[in-house]
Amino acid sequence: MTQMSFARAINSGLRKSLENDPKVILMGEDIGTLGGVFRVTDGLQKDFGKHRVVDTPLAESGIMGTAVGLAYRGYRPVVEIQFDGFIYPAFDQIVSQVAKLHYRTQGAVKMPITVRVPFGGGIGSPEHHSESPEAYFTHTSGLRVITPSNPQDAHTMIQQAITSDDPVLYFEPKRRYHDKGEVDETVDPASAMSMGKARVVTEGKDVTLVAYGPLVKTARDAAVAAADEGVSIEVIDLRSLAPVDFATLEASVRKTGRLVITHEAGQSGGLGAEVAASITERCFYYLEAAPVRITGFDIPYPYSKLEMHHLPGLDRILDGVDRALGRPNSLSGLEG
Amino acid sequence: MFTDELGQGGNVTDGPDNSAGHHGGARENLVQLITPGGERVSHPQYDAWVRDVSDEQLGSLYEDLVVIRRIDTEATALQRQGELGLWPPLLGQEAAQIGSARALRDDDFVFSSYRENGVAYCRGVDLSDILKVWRGNASAGWDPYTVNMATPQIIIGAQTLHATGYAMGIQNDGADSVAITYFGDGATSEGDVNEAMVFAASFQSPVIFFCQNNHWAISEPVRLQSHIRIADRAAGFGIPGIRVDGNDVLAVMAATREALERARHGGGPTFIEAVTYRMGPHTTADDPTRYRDANELEDWAAKDPIARIKGLLERKGLLTEQLEARVAAKADAVAREVRAGCINMPDPQPLDIFKHVYSTPNSWLDRQEDHYSRYLASFGDPAGANSEEGAR
Numbered sequence: 085m086t087q088m089s090f091a092r093a094i095n096s097g098l099r100k101s102l103e104n105d106p107k108v109i110l111m112g113e114d115i116g117t118l119g120g121v122f123r124v125t126d127g128l129q130k131d132f133g134k135h136r137v138v139d140t141p142l143a144e145s146g147i148m149g150t151a152v153g154l155a156y157r158g159y160r161p162v163v164e165i166q167f168d169g170f171i172y173p174a175f176d177q178i179v180s181q182v183a184k185l186h187y188r189t190q191g192a193v194k195m196p197i198t199v200r201v202p203f204g205g206g207i208g209s210p211e212h213h214s215e216s217p218e219a220y221f222t223h224t225s226g227l228r229v230i231t232p233s234n235p236q237d238a239h240t241m242i243q244q245a246i247t248s249d250d251p252v253l254y255f256e257p258k259r260r261y262h263d264k265g266e267v268d269e270t271v272d273p274a275s276a277m278s279m280g281k282a283r284v285v286t287e288g289k290d291v292t293l294v295a296y297g298p299l300v301k302t303a304r305d306a307a308v309a310a311a312d313e314g315v316s317i318e319v320i321d322l323r324s325l326a327p328v329d330f331a332t333l334e335a336s337v338r339k340t341g342r343l344v345i346t347h348e349a350g351q352s353g354g355l356g357a358e359v360a361a362s363i364t365e366r367c368f369y370y371l372e373a374a375p376v377r378i379t380g381f382d383i384p385y386p387y388s389k390l391e392m393h394h395l396p397g398l399d400r401i402l403d404g405v406d407r408a409l410g411r412p413n414s415l416s417g418l419e420g
Numbered sequence: 421m422f423t424d425e426l427g428q429g430g431n432v433t434d435g436p437d438n439s440a441g442h443h444g445g446a447r448e449n450l451v452q453l454i455t456p457g458g459e460r461v462s463h464p465q466y467d468a469w470v471r472d473v474s475d476e477q478l479g480s481l482y483e484d485l486v487v488i489r490r491i492d493t494e495a496t497a498l499q500r501q502g503e504l505g506l507w508p509p510l511l512g513q514e515a516a517q518i519g520s521a522r523a524l525r526d527d528d529f530v531f532s533s534y535r536e537n538g539v540a541y542c543r544g545v546d547l548s549d550i551l552k553v554w555r556g557n558a559s560a561g562w563d564p565y566t567v568n569m570a571t572p573q574i575i576i577g578a579q580t581l582h583a584t585g586y587a588m589g590i591q592n593d594g595a596d597s598v599a600i601t602y603f604g605d606g607a608t609s610e611g612d613v614n615e616a617m618v619f620a621a622s623f624q625s626p627v628i629f630f631c632q633n634n635h636w637a638i639s640e641p642v643r644l645q646s647h648i649r650i651a652d653r654a655a656g657f658g659i660p661g662i663r664v665d666g667n668d669v670l671a672v673m674a675a676t677r678e679a680l681e682r683a684r685h686g687g688g689p690t691f692i693e694a695v696t697y698r699m700g701p702h703t704t705a706d707d708p709t710r711y712r713d714a715n716e717l718e719d720w721a722a723k724d725p726i727a728r729i730k731g732l733l734e735r736k737g738l739l740t741e742q743l744e745a746r747v748a749a750k751a752d753a754v755a756r757e758v759r760a761g762c763i764n765m766p767d768p769q770p771l772d773i774f775k776h777v778y779s780t781p782n783s784w785l786d787r788q789e790d791h792y793s794r795y796l797a798s799f800g801d802p803a804g805a806n807s808e809e810g811a812r
């Protein structure tokens with residue numbers, strides 16, 4: 085076990101993937117000489133060369149579209165989109181090509197492309213640097229969407245994403261890049277927990293709290309705080325956003341009877357809506373209260389002085405937990 | 421050299437009179453080896469690239485042009501008869517497609533749009549596979565790796581990036597294959613095409629940008645896409661650009677061979693503008709009489725690619741009765757094969773829609789498939805053959 089930062093854990097996972105498969109090729113803006121604006125690819129071009137770690141022109145659709153061509157040729161491209169808000173120029177290539185080519189060609193052409201996207205807010209940046217665009221991609225068939233919440237998962241799941249024959253959107257919670265944790269670099273990704281599985285990170289019995297990416301830490305902190313008041317929260321880290329591992333969620337909700345979902349992305353049409361609807365369909369007779377969503381608002385990502393009002397924090401999550409439990413909360417007395 | 425044209429205030433057209441030599445400037449650079457009247461004219465640079473083309477090969481090129489026009493005519497008829505949902509005719513663009521495709525090696529890789537059915541024919545795609553998409557039986561008709569040609573791309577220009585990425589892969593592999601991408605004049609306005617040219621130039625990748633300027637992007641004339649001649653744009657990317665008479669099969673072959681040799685030997689990308697004309701509608705759902713002048717069509721009919729090579733064969737005394745009979749028999753046979761392949765194509769089954777979305781099991785989709793198969797089974801017919809609305 086080694087103590088390392090979230091960013092370093094991804095770097096180590098990328099290094100292993102480059103070592104294990106000569107067809108793995110990294111592409112992106114500033115990922116080579118500079119090592120990425122967050123230094124996630126630090127040192128990789130020096131060690132693997134300019135043909136394996138490619139600094140590309142500044143054109144996101146160009147990066148994605150040429151990755152498609154490389155995949156046609158048998159390569160396994162790992163594309164970095166520098167910031168969440170910069171992914172939209174590549175949207176067409178992701179949605180119309182990367183996601184659909186396997187289906188279009190009846191399985192003849194595989195698209196084993198991994199798209200790394202630093203996402204989420206909380207770093208005090210201007211517009212376009214703090215977005216949570218995951219629902220655009222979870223709504224797109226043909227893609228897998230995952231997000232790690234801790235250095236060990238970051239290390240293992242990046243390798244699982246790269247070995248997957250399906251295209252994977254790998255969302256990196258950028259405000260956790262500097263968080264440190266124990267990482268066992270000898271874990272075999274093939275025998276580790278599948279990237280498609282959700283994980284119960286804190287066991288509890290009163291309410292199920294579902295989070296992913298940057299908010300898993302916040303949710304765990306909320307569970308600790310609630311325990312002081314005698315409320316037992318079960319925290320689930322989704323890890324996979326498409327598909328969601330509903331089996332793990334169902335088992336938890338059947339036990340607790342209450343569900344709170346939290347994410348930074350805006351509420352309407354977001355992943356919380358999908359989780360709430362699916363769990364309601366599957367566990368209706370086990371639910372003691374309506375599912376509660378604690379999310380970002382349906383606004384463009386706000387200016388940074390106010391971003392903490394937009395981002396679900398520990399107190400807002402606990403307010404939602406109180407609502408799910410029928411305890412006094414900020415909306416007590418309001419109907420619906 | 422653009423300044424003269426820029427001075428014309430946007431009135432730059434690639435009109436029907438835009439053949440070699442009429443307007444001076446760069447237009448004189450339109451590469452032509454066979455005149456519309458079928459006369460072989462010499463070209464100091466490009467003769468060498470087709471010097472080895474024998475009389476017999478000229479006959480084969482003629483046959484190819486006639487055959488793909490026949491495939492196209494038959495497919496249009498099948499659409500009119502309700503056997504195909506839609507068809508994008510290539511009428512008028514036969515020489516551009518055959519001249520370029522016949523220059524390729526088997527290990528080169530083609531990334532085309534939806535109109536390159538003549539290229540698909542040259543690559544050896546099964547004729548009924550060409551029709552599959554248009555009959556609605558599949559989203560793509562063939563396995564790209566069996567013929568080294570990707571299936572038709574419908575998003576305008578997206579395939580140019582795929583070709584460029586594929587070419588970057590060729591470079592990494594140390595191979596001497598080439599990727600060629602086909603697109604139209606309309607596509608040159610797309611960001612993807614411009615980004616592809618940036619990438620190809622920066623990495624000096626072995627890719628050919630083969631633009632068929634057929635003058636119309638559905639109803640929009642080429643002058644709406646480009647204020648200068650399209651081939652002249654290539655220079656801005658640092659890519660050699662060449663403008664070739666797209667209705668001259670020999671000139672197209674010469675230009676493509678030159679570009680292939682450059683790419684194979686580390687010389688990087690080439691942009692070829694094949695100046696041709698879409699004689700038919702954009703697709704069978706289109707009505708070009710709403711937006712273009714009949715005179716324009718007549719002018720281009722006089723430059724027909726088949727009449728041109730036929731004229732050359734005649735001048736050379738090669739247009740024998742035997743050749744005519746052979747070509748006619750081949751065209752008839754191919755037309756019969758197209759029709760039979762279309763009509764006898766087996767229908768897909770309802771649950772096929774769930775196949776190949778992912779290459780690994782997916783819990784969301786598996787559940788939907790399970791539920792839908794139960795729904796179909798509720799008709800007492802698992803194949804769903806009687807599941808039309810109201811049958812339940």
